Amino acid sequence: xxxxxxxxxxxxxxxxxxxxxxxxxVPIYFPGMARTxxxxxxxxxxxxxxxGMFQITLFEGRGLxxxxxxxxxxxxxxxxxxxxxxxxxxxxxGGGTEPYFAEEDxxxxxxxxxxxxxxxxxVLDEDAKEEKPIGSTHFxxxxxxxxxxxxxxxxxxxxxxxxxxxPKDDTSRKEVAKGELIMRLRFLPAGTMxxxxxxxxxxxxxxxxxxxxxxxxxxxRMDPFVTLTLEGKAVKVVxxxxxxxxxxxxxxxxxxxxxxIVDQYLLDVEVFNQSVTxxxxxxxxxxxxxxxxxxTGSAEFWTTLKQKKANGGVKExxxxxxxxxxxxxxGVAFPQFRPEVDSFDDTLRKIPGKAVAEEKEDPGxxxxxxIPEPEEEKYEGLTxxxxxxxxEEAKEQADRDGHPPExxxxxxxxAFKFIDLDHNNFVGAAEIRHILVCMGEMITDExxxxxxxxxxxxxxxxxxxxxxxxxxxxxxPGVVDLLKEVNKAHDAxxxxx
Numbered sequence: 001x002x003x004x005x006x007x008x009x010x011x012x013x014x015x016x017x018x019x020x021x022x023x024x025x026v027p028i029y030f031p032g033m034a035r036t037x038x039x040x041x042x043x044x045x046x047x048x049x050x051x052g053m054f055q056i057t058l059f060e061g062r063g064l065x066x067x068x069x070x071x072x073x074x075x076x077x078x079x080x081x082x083x084x085x086x087x088x089x090x091x092x093x094g095g096g097t098e099p100y101f102a103e104e105d106x107x108x109x110x111x112x113x114x115x116x117x118x119x120x121x122x123v124l125d126e127d128a129k130e131e132k133p134i135g136s137t138h139f140x141x142x143x144x145x146x147x148x149x150x151x152x153x154x155x156x157x158x159x160x161x162x163x164x165x166x167p168k169d170d171t172s173r174k175e176v177a178k179g180e181l182i183m184r185l186r187f188l189p190a191g192t193m194x195x196x197x198x199x200x201x202x203x204x205x206x207x208x209x210x211x212x213x214x215x216x217x218x219x220x221r222m223d224p225f226v227t228l229t230l231e232g233k234a235v236k237v238v239x240x241x242x243x244x245x246x247x248x249x250x251x252x253x254x255x256x257x258x259x260x261i262v263d264q265y266l267l268d269v270e271v272f273n274q275s276v277t278x279x280x281x282x283x284x285x286x287x288x289x290x291x292x293x294x295x296t297g298s299a300e301f302w303t304t305l306k307q308k309k310a311n312g313g314v315k316e317x318x319x320x321x322x323x324x325x326x327x328x329x330x331g332v333a334f335p336q337f338r339p340e341v342d343s344f345d346d347t348l349r350k351i352p353g354k355a356v357a358e359e360k361e362d363p364g365x366x367x368x369x370x371i372p373e374p375e376e377e378k379y380e381g382l383t384x385x386x387x388x389x390x391x392e393e394a395k396e397q398a399d400r401d402g403h404p405p406e407x408x409x410x411x412x413x414x415a416f417k418f419i420d421l422d423h424n425n426f427v428g429a430a431e432i433r434h435i436l437v438c439m440g441e442m443i444t445d446e447x448x449x450x451x452x453x454x455x456x457x458x459x460x461x462x463x464x465x466x467x468x469x470x471x472x473x474x475x476x477p478g479v480v481d482l483l484k485e486v487n488k489a490h491d492a493x494x495x496x497x
Contacts (some may be wrong), residue, residue, distance in 0.1 A: 005030050005038050011046075018048035019146040047142035051111040051190040051260040053234045054141065055337070056183055058089055058101035059154055061123060064179035065134050065161060066097050073125040075099040075134060077181070079106060080122070081141075082114040091126040097179070107337075109235035110141055111190075111260055123159060123181060135159030135179045144185045149336075152186040188336045190260035191328030193290070197226050197241050198321040199252040200271060200305075203283050207310040222273050224251045224283060226320065229268040230259050233337065243274040249318070261326075265290045265335040269320060271305060283307065284317050293324045294334040295344040300324070342434070412472050416465050426462040428452075 005028035014022050021043055028038040058077055067073060076091040087106045092099035108119075118138040125132040137157050144152075159179040166172040203224055225243040229236070237259060244251035270285035284305030293299045300323045307317040326349075328334050333343035407415075417423070421431050429448045452463055454471075 003031060004028070005036065011044065014044040015046050018046050019143075021045050047140075048145065049112065049115045049142060050145045050187075051115075052109075052145070053188045053190070053232070053262040053337070054108045054110060054144070055149075055186040055188060056106045056108065057154070057186070058104045058106070059182040059184070060101060061095070061097070061099045062180045062182065064097040064099070064123060064159070067125055067132050067134055072096070073132075073134070074127075075123055076126055077101070078122045078124060079108060080120040081108055081110065082117045085109075085114055107234035109232075110145075110187075115141060121157065121181065123179070133161065135161050135181075137181070141185075141187075144187050145189070147187060149186045149188055152184055154182055154184040157181045157183065188262050189329045189332060190262050191326060191332070191334055193259045193261045193293070194325045195228060195257045195259070195267075196323040196325075197228075197253045197255045197257065198323060199250065199254070200224065200226075200318055200320045201250045203249045203251070203271060203305075203318040204307075205273065205281065205283065206307050208308075209281055221246065222248050222251075222283075224271055225274055226253065226255075227268075227270050227272065228257055228259075229270075230261065230264040231266075231268075232262060232264040234262075261290075261334065263335045263337040265294070265338065265341060269303060269305075269322070271318070271320065286320075288322075290324070290326075290335075291342060291344070293326050294328075295348055297327070297349040298323075298325045407472055409469070412469050413465065415472075416468050426464055427468065428462050 007026060007028055009026065022045070023041070023043050025039040026042050027036050028040050029036045030038075056079065061075060064073075064075060072094060073096055074091045074093050075095045076089050078086060078088040080086045085108070087108055089101060089104050089106060092101060119141050120136065120138045122136040123134040125134055137159055139157075157180065158177050159181055160175050160177050162173045163176055164170070164172055165174055203222065205222075223243045223245050224247050225241050227238060227240045229238045231237075239257045239259070241253045241255040241257070244253055267288045267290055268285065269288060271283040272280040273283055274280055284307040286303045286305050288303060300321075302319040302321050304316050305318045305320060306314045309315055326334075328346060328349075330346050333345040335341065335343055416427070419427050419431055419435055421434065429445070429452060432448050432451065433445075449461075452461060
């Protein structure tokens with residue numbers, strides 16, 4: 001071919017606004033020429049690749065090719081993104097040429113490793129001997145990444161198959177359109193979670209490992225590393241730090257690990273000792289709820305590890321210091337596609353600098369102000385005026401006892417109302433679990449029952465305001481017999497009446 005002209009140009013200016021069309025007349029230069037009159041009209045669109053999860057809803061097939069001589073084909077749909085990542089639908093028994101897929105949802109993960117591939121859609125007939133192709137299509141996922149999930153609509157996709165014009169020549173293939181597939185693609189964009197694994201303290205080998213050592217072997221050398229596992233409905237991701245050589249019981253890593261997150265909200269943390277020859281030994285693990293990080297945007301805390309005992313059960317051994325930072329797309333609540341848990345968007349997410357300022361101004365203001373407060377709502381029969389009077393009496397009594405209260409009755413009632421999600425004047429197990437999960441605490445039902453039983457005077461399985469108040473006001477609630485204190489407060493109220 002004879003060269004007419006060419007040009008080398010920068011495309012940086014087209015990257016400023018993704019999915020926006022730019023039309024330009026581009027000058028084309030003949031080889032060796034510095035000036036030209038030739039121009040080529042071109043359109044440029046930067047289709048930005050984004051990590052996230054596709055929810056593909058299958059509705060029905062129409063007019064599919066019939067490849068079963070008896071007309072009893074059982075169609076199903078297989079999606080392939082790259083060479084190894086595949087998902088398939090259920091088979092529609094006896095679906096024939098008009099199968100209904102009952103709005104089945106399939107979830108596919110898209111990231112920097114596989115978005116470069118077209119999504120291949122194959123409609124196949126499930127057969128006992130082999131899966132026979134009915135029709136197929138393929139397309140890029142990039143255009144769907146710009147459409148908000150709420151705006152996704154079902155669409156019609158033409159299916160194709162190939163026929164050989166000459167049975168003796170494999171190259172004489174012709175593409176033939178036959179049938180349609182009705183489906184909807186919703187893209188759920190990912191947020192970015194950065195986890196910094198700082199250090200650990202008081203790590204120890206499990207009892208079973210210590211028992212297996214011979215007299216000449218040492219348990220002093222320890223090369224710990226950390227694995228982080230996030231599993232969602234579409235993908236499971238496992239990442240790890242480098243091993244801290246001779247880090248011992250108090251290793252330091254300071255590794256930063258990044259995750260793309262859509263529906264994942266439970267992070268599994270496990271610390272291993274790196275073995276030179278055999279299998280790596282688990283030193284302990286923990287599961288962390290990320291809901292509080294989605295809400296606040298950042299967090300930093302020590303996590304206690306749990307280790308299996310030699311005779312069964314678990315014990316707490318060592319702690320790991322973790323730092324979290326989360327950024328998500330505007331207007332998107334995380335975790336997505338998880339109706340069973342609370343989700344938080346950027347309107348609720350706290351800005352670190354602003355959050356600190358608000359904390360200094362009023363420690364309870366940000367959270368308690370979100371709870372509706374009727375003009376004359378009563379808790380345990382107390383109005384605002386009665387509460388103020390009770391607060392003054394509590395202060396006077398505290399001064400006489402020598403330990404002034406840390407909280408006023410108004411603050412205690414506001415905190416109680418914040419926890420009392422259904423506003424029935426009692427705090428139950430479900431409400432305690434909800435609050436603790438939002439704080440990032442993983443707790444068992446038995447532990448919640450124990451917490452309630454500590455202050456539950458009447459044994460109804462719930463905590464009343466008076467029971468809650470007795471717990472908060474006591475100077476040392478960790479060791480005191482709280483049930484006795486609640487009874488004491490209850491008896492005092494009866495005498496006063």
